Amino acid sequence: MKSAGLAHRAAERAARQSYGKLVAYLAARTGDVTAAEDALSDAFAAALASWPTRGIPQAPEAWLLTAARRRMIDTARRRRVREAASDRLLLSVEEAAEGMSSEDVPDWRLRLMFACAHPAIDAAMRGPLILQTVLGLDAAAIAAAFLTAPGAMSQRLVRAKRRIHDTGIPFRLPDRADLPARLDAVLEAIYAAFGAGWPGGFDARRQGLVEEALWLGHVVVGLLPEEPEGLGLLALMLYSGARRDARRSANGEYVPLSEQDPDLWDAPAIDEAERLLQRASSHGRIGRFQLEAAVQSVHAARRISGRTDWNAILELYDGLLELTGSPVVAVNRAVALSKTAGPQAGLAALEELATNPRLVAYQPYWAARADLLARLGRPAMASAAYARAILLEPDTSVRHFLERRCAQIRPNFA
Amino acid sequence: MQYMLAVYGDERATESMPREQMTEIINAYMAYTKALQDAKVLVGSNRLRPTSAATTVRTVDGQTKVLDGPFAETKEQLGGYYLIDVPDLDAALSWAKRCPAARYGTVEVRPIWVM
Numbered sequence: 334m335k336s337a338g339l340a341h342r343a344a345e346r347a348a349r350q351s352y353g354k355l356v357a358y359l360a361a362r363t364g365d366v367t368a369a370e371d372a373l374s375d376a377f378a379a380a381l382a383s384w385p386t387r388g389i390p391q392a393p394e395a396w397l398l399t400a401a402r403r404r405m406i407d408t409a410r411r412r413r414v415r416e417a418a419s420d421r422l423l424l425s426v427e428e429a430a431e432g433m434s435s436e437d438v439p440d441w442r443l444r445l446m447f448a449c450a451h452p453a454i455d456a457a458m459r460g461p462l463i464l465q466t467v468l469g470l471d472a473a474a475i476a477a478a479f480l481t482a483p484g485a486m487s488q489r490l491v492r493a494k495r496r497i498h499d500t501g502i503p504f505r506l507p508d509r510a511d512l513p514a515r516l517d518a519v520l521e522a523i524y525a526a527f528g529a530g531w532p533g534g535f536d537a538r539r540q541g542l543v544e545e546a547l548w549l550g551h552v553v554v555g556l557l558p559e560e561p562e563g564l565g566l567l568a569l570m571l572y573s574g575a576r577r578d579a580r581r582s583a584n585g586e587y588v589p590l591s592e593q594d595p596d597l598w599d600a601p602a603i604d605e606a607e608r609l610l611q612r613a614s615s616h617g618r619i620g621r622f623q624l625e626a627a628v629q630s631v632h633a634a635r636r637i638s639g640r641t642d643w644n645a646i647l648e649l650y651d652g653l654l655e656l657t658g659s660p661v662v663a664v665n666r667a668v669a670l671s672k673t674a675g676p677q678a679g680l681a682a683l684e685e686l687a688t689n690p691r692l693v694a695y696q697p698y699w700a701a702r703a704d705l706l707a708r709l710g711r712p713a714m715a716s717a718a719y720a721r722a723i724l725l726e727p728d729t730s731v732r733h734f735l736e737r738r739c740a741q742i743r744p745n746f747a
Numbered sequence: 748m749q750y751m752l753a754v755y756g757d758e759r760a761t762e763s764m765p766r767e768q769m770t771e772i773i774n775a776y777m778a779y780t781k782a783l784q785d786a787k788v789l790v791g792s793n794r795l796r797p798t799s800a801a802t803t804v805r806t807v808d809g810q811t812k813v814l815d816g817p818f819a820e821t822k823e824q825l826g827g828y829y830l831i832d833v834p835d836l837d838a839a840l841s842w843a844k845r846c847p848a849a850r851y852g853t854v855e856v857r858p859i860w861v862m
Contacts, residue, residue: 451836453836499858
């Protein structure tokens with residue numbers, strides 16, 4: 334049963350991979366993502382239905398193109414009647430189909446990702462766009478992950494794709510000078526997809542997104558192996574993903590990192606992350622994702638040393654804060670500070686952030702505050718902060734965890 | 748693809764500008780225009796007289812009216828444009844970044860709608 338499931342996953346992955354390659358190839362040649370997707374949609378659905386049982390074909394891209402050909406020609410003919418300029422897609426499809434009996438299409442998925450994460454595209458739409466165009470996820474699945482209404486997500490995706498076409502966003506790798514900043518946008522988008530999949534512990538659709546984001550991370554590292562931040566992001570996602578099974582107790586309760594059993598962590602994934610991070614640091618170009626991965630590496634070291642080096646974590650968060658100025662990082666730094674310098678120092682650092690508008694609705698800020706207040710013997714303020722955190726937490730099991738924590742401080746209060 | 752680089756800036760700041768600074772800006776625009784010509788991407792360009800010289804025609808309740816003044820009162824006004832022909836948005840943006848207005852004001856990059 335398990336091997337059948339694995340075979341199914343492998344077939345689905347192969348179908349998505351070939352689909353993404355073909356969409357990238359056709360879109361890069363025509364500048365029209367929608368037309369490329371439209372051309373392949375039926376063929377992709379057929380592949381998803383047939384490959385898991387019949388096996389992955391020898392030349393997957395050629396299989397898809399053959400299946401798509403009729404649709405593409407029909408569409409192109411219909412469009413040719415409407416608008417004179419649409420021969421381009423038909424031509425490029427026929428050319429592509431010609432030369433593709435055995436050889437692979439060029440892998441232009443990274444170009445497609447750069448187009449989707451272009452600064453001219455709304456930052457919030459870059460992750461969803463990449464998931465749809467490169468992986469073929471439907472708007473409903475993406476909407477569920479990003480907590481949006483399916484209709485709204487679908488419309489935004491359509492608009493964003495039209496914008497790629499209408500504004501003339503190119504499908505190529507950015508110039509050397511622009512590459513680091515532009516790659517950051519791609520990595521941010523992938524990380525957003527990873528994050529969107531993360532909290533949905535029991536929602537299979539959202540959980541799947543974690544895998545897809547990891548896979549996109551592998552694609553970026555495979556195509557840009559010399560970019561340390563790509564390596565850093567992949568390492569970061571592997572570290573976090575490695576702890577998935579440890580995040581829930583046997584009866585489904587949320588277990589925070591500090592209480593997780595390191596034996597439940599996925600050791601091979603952590604080992605791979607360590608290797609990636611090492612490779613990244615050999616380039617001597619530090620960045621946000623490498624620093625975040627390094628924090629996770631320190632946490633992961635507990636599986637060997639049995640302890641957490643909070644001084645090292647504090648130092649890494651200092652670096653991250655300097656680099657990003659992010660209030661979310663500042664909250665994590667305050668927590669690390671409370672471990673090295675005591676709860677009073679941690680709380681003081683949190684107080685400094687109290688006026689930041691982004692933290693008013695940020696659950697971890699309130700949970701950290703509540704925890705430190707409880708430690709300092711201020712139960713009334715601690716429960717109030719827990720109440721705030723509980724209100725803000727969408728995940729039921731995390732909410733239950735916070736409620737238990739809150740209940741534990743009650744006795745002191747009475 | 749053809750793109751219009753629409754140049755926006757604060758007219759009032761320009762009016763009260765010392766002559767030397769004005770000369771400097773004009774020189775910067777001349778050098779920029781020359782660079783566009785040398786790269787063979789310039790299709791056309793013009794500087795506009797300030798919005799104090801603008802007259803607006805608009806139909807209100809079925810009646811076409813001629814109004815004194817600009818389309819809208821804004822903090823920055825359209826002061827001119829460059830029409831350029833380049834391969835893609837990145838090329839257009841890279842020219843827009845080099846436009847003097849990117850330092851003094853705002854440059855809006857809009858693709859031309861090919862009919």
